[in-house]
Amino acid sequence: MLSEPLAAWIGRQRWFGGKGRVIDELSIESDVELTSGLRHLIVAVWQEGSRDRYQILLGERTELPDRLAHALIGTIGDTYLYDAVHDSERMSWLLEGMAHDVNGNGLRLRHVPDATIDTSQRSLALGAEQSNTSLVYGDAYICKLFRRLIPGVNPELEIVTALAARGAPHVARPYGWIETDLDGTGTTLGFMQEFLSNANDGWDLALTSVRDLYASLPELPAAEAGGDFSAESLRLGSATARVHHELATAFPTDVIESHEVKRMAETFRRKLGRAAAEVPELRRHVPAIEHAYHQVELLTHEVPVQRVHGDYHLGQVMRTPTDWVVLDFEGEPGQPLAERRALYSPLRDVAGMLRSFDYAARHLLAGHSQAERLEPRAQEWADRNRAAFLEGYAEGGGIISRGDAALLRAFELSKAVYEVVYEARNRPSWISIPLAAFRPR
Known part of the structure; x- marks a missing residue:
């Protein structure tokens, strides 16, 4: 019934x-x-x-x-x-359960060792998420409930608790989690962290900067327009490198040899073929993209791999009064758990953030009557912030060698190919945003 x-x-x-x-x-x-x-x-x-x-x-x-x-x-x-x-009246059970490590009928609620949970906080469900539901408790906690369940420990719980135990500065403090058994495997149902009540979303901050640039005098360069974002991009790059270092220290690392790198390039090429068959606008860019993939096939050195964020962009970072904090380490929710927990080159995250800068620069141009006139300004903003992010990444200890640059470019183009297909299916008026990635830089 x-x-x-x-x-x-x-x-x-x-x-x-x-x-x-x-x-x-x-x-x-x-x-x-x-x-x-x-x-x-x-x-x-x-x-x-x-x-x-x-x-x-x-x-x-x-x-x-x-x-x-x-x-x-x-x-x-x-x-x-x-x-x-x-229902805030009903959702008090979650704080009570975590605070007291309650077990009941197969559900287990746990709190992080040494964490004290204030059970008086009332909940508010946020409505913006696509794949989960988050409850904010006062200004203290945010609990993400994973709606679609996949047997196993969610990477976000695994990574954040490990990094927090090491005192890593760029993650929000974990407080507790909910778990059960699915198919005989311990499975994460929810995860609660510190709610960053005084923080600002990276995507919103970037868009504010872009709006300021577009509203300024046409001849004013991005460096002089109000709300220049490059200093924040520099800090974000440095924070990203430190998070990658913490991940490499807390979890196993490995290397992939040149033949495995070639296999990765071939995977990129297969995805490109399928995308070009579906989206005609992509076809004229195929030779240039394939050339970039071929540069990866020519690499002869081993490539370090480790745990990474896996779905890294400006919407996954928050600017607190003191620094950047990285959120949502669960990877791409639609992918199998084993793939989200696999080891990758950290350049995959770097490429994701570079693509996010391009999206931020051009997001406001979709359907804009002055899009053609503003396009050079969008490119200038993107170039400036991409360069600042990479500079900060190097300052934070991230290493991008000459050979790595070829791999980074391939990761970025592969991400843009995915974006072209997504926009063609869901937001055709936005397809010009990822297509801009294939212009010579």
Whole structure:
């Protein structure tokens, strides 16, 4: 009976990974009562022969307040069923459970050793995320609930707790987590960290700088326009290098030999072929991209690999009053867990941030009536901040040799190829942003 309203509701949620496809079946694999009026569900959703699991915190009330009307899932008899992450009264169970290391019906709530959790804080669910749901407790904590569940320890929990134990300065302090067993494997359900209430999002700061540049006199260079971002890009590069150093110290490292590097270049080339077949606008750039990939195939030295962020861009960093803090170490949520925990060249993260600077520079030009006139200014802003980031990365101890430069360029172009396909499918008016990556620099 419960499966029907859940199936109708789940397909409309931002974090549901199967939007646009028919749900063939939804079944409830786990149903645990947490407290009166609150249940924890793990549901299996079958689509086109494949299964995904999701966690739902199900609230039950005989009367539904107006503040929860938007969270309604359905009714059974006289009982309203709703998404309880939006109910601050019910979500106090999470702080209480972590504070006291509660076990119950297969769920385990834990706090980080030596962490003290203030259980009086009230929750607020944030609505901006695509794949998870985050609860902010007062100005103290933020708890990310992983909606789509993959058996195993989430990389974010693994990495942040390891770095924090080492006293790493560029991560937010961890406080606790929720876990259960899926397929006999300990699996992370949620992770709580310090909420950076006085911090600013890196993407928002960058866009403010770009707006200031576009609003300034046309002849004023980016270095002299109000809100120049390059000093922050320099600090961010240095912070990124230090995070990479901490990751290389806290986790195993390795090297890949030249034949494995060639295999990586061939993977890039296959993805390019598929992308060019789908997006005609990309085809004229294929020879130049393939040339860049060929430069990687000519490399003869070993390439160091380690744990990395895996999904690094300006939206994953926060500027506190003292420095930059890096968030969201879970990698790309849509990728298998083993791939997100694999070792890569740290240049993959560097390339991701360089692409983010290009996006920040041109994001405001999509559909802009003066886009052609402002394009040189966008390129100037991107070049200035990319250079500052790389300078800061070197100052922080990051090493990019002549051979590494070829690999970095290949990582960046491969990311841009992915972006072209994404924009063609989802935001065609934005496709000019990643296409600009293929111009000679």
